[in-house]
Amino acid sequence: MQAWQKVRKELGINPLVDAMVTSEGAEATVLYVEQYLIQDIERSVSGLPRTTLVTQFGGARVREGESGVWRSSNLPSQSLLIPANCSTHWHYSGTVDFAVFYFPDRPTGVTERLQLLAAKSEAPMSLSDALVSALARQLVAELHKGTAGDEHFMATLVPVMLDQVYRVLTTPETAGLNPRHAHFSRLQSALSHIHSHLGDNLTVPLLAQRAGVSVAQFRRLFLEAMGTPPHRYVVATRLEQARKLLATTSLPIVQIAEACGFSSQSHFTNCFKRVHASTPGDYRQQVK
Numbered sequence: 001m002q003a004w005q006k007v008r009k010e011l012g013i014n015p016l017v018d019a020m021v022t023s024e025g026a027e028a029t030v031l032y033v034e035q036y037l038i039q040d041i042e043r044s045v046s047g048l049p050r051t052t053l054v055t056q057f058g059g060a061r062v063r064e065g066e067s068g069v070w071r072s073s074n075l076p077s078q079s080l081l082i083p084a085n086c087s088t089h090w091h092y093s094g095t096v097d098f099a100v101f102y103f104p105d106r107p108t109g110v111t112e113r114l115q116l117l118a119a120k121s122e123a124p125m126s127l128s129d130a131l132v133s134a135l136a137r138q139l140v141a142e143l144h145k146g147t148a149g150d151e152h153f154m155a156t157l158v159p160v161m162l163d164q165v166y167r168v169l170t171t172p173e174t175a176g177l178n179p180r181h182a183h184f185s186r187l188q189s190a191l192s193h194i195h196s197h198l199g200d201n202l203t204v205p206l207l208a209q210r211a212g213v214s215v216a217q218f219r220r221l222f223l224e225a226m227g228t229p230p231h232r233y234v235v236a237t238r239l240e241q242a243r244k245l246l247a248t249t250s251l252p253i254v255q256i257a258e259a260c261g262f263s264s265q266s267h268f269t270n271c272f273k274r275v276h277a278s279t280p281g282d283y284r285q286q287v288k
Helices: 003-011 109-121 130-143 151-170 184-196 204-211 215-226 230-248 253-259 265-276 280-287
Strands: 017-022 030-045 052-059 062-066 069-074 078-082 088-102 125-128
Touching: 003 030, 003 088, 017 130, 017 151, 030 130, 052 130, 069 078, 078 109, 078 130, 078 151, 088 130, 109 125, 109 151, 109 265, 109 280, 125 151, 130 151, 184 204, 184 215, 184 230, 204 215, 204 230, 215 230, 230 253, 230 265, 230 280, 253 265, 253 280, 265 280
Parallel strands: none
Antiparallel strands: 017 030, 030 088, 052 078, 052 088, 062 069, 062 088, 078 125
């Protein structure tokens, strides 16, 4: 029995639309896609043998987990990356419109990286991203056209959606600063310094000085505006830049580590593996 057939049986309902979508390129990604419309039920889905992505389009709040011990509480535009063999328990209160994207049995490229990331978590990983939601919705909209759907267009959407899921899950601390924040100009000065001096020693006292406030006040303002402490933001920004260099250049890994401000190649490897579930060398090989 295929994974999607098992889900239909356990949910007790058939999807509104379903189809196989294949991306283009040297490493084609095959996703099986379903859209469901469910109302006021509680269901358990046993662990599937493959990773899945669930994206909610509209409707009421959806909770996943046991009553009172929720692992996630999702609203429209939110998604869950669910590891293989991870059982889930769903509470649908009201009408809910969502899509399920089933990864291939033998993932490659970005689907492989997402599978490793999900396996490391061992629990559904929640993300909220407008681009992921919009791409997922557009894919499903094309499927509703049947034979008139643009297969080439859908093939171009799949890798962008999956790359964005990976990016959101691995670099959540690097979101931008809201320009309406009361201390935008001060914090913007510190953020600009971080992005233009990643190879330097970016201490909190130095950044506080750039912002023109005390260290204690800087920590408080930064956490309030960015949702993460300054040190974590710096590390996430360094990793994001390192990932770009690994994917787009042939620079030796030790040089990338130095350029991005890591104290050594081993320090860089440990930080990278903790976030990306692979070494920098393995990541470079996967993306190329």
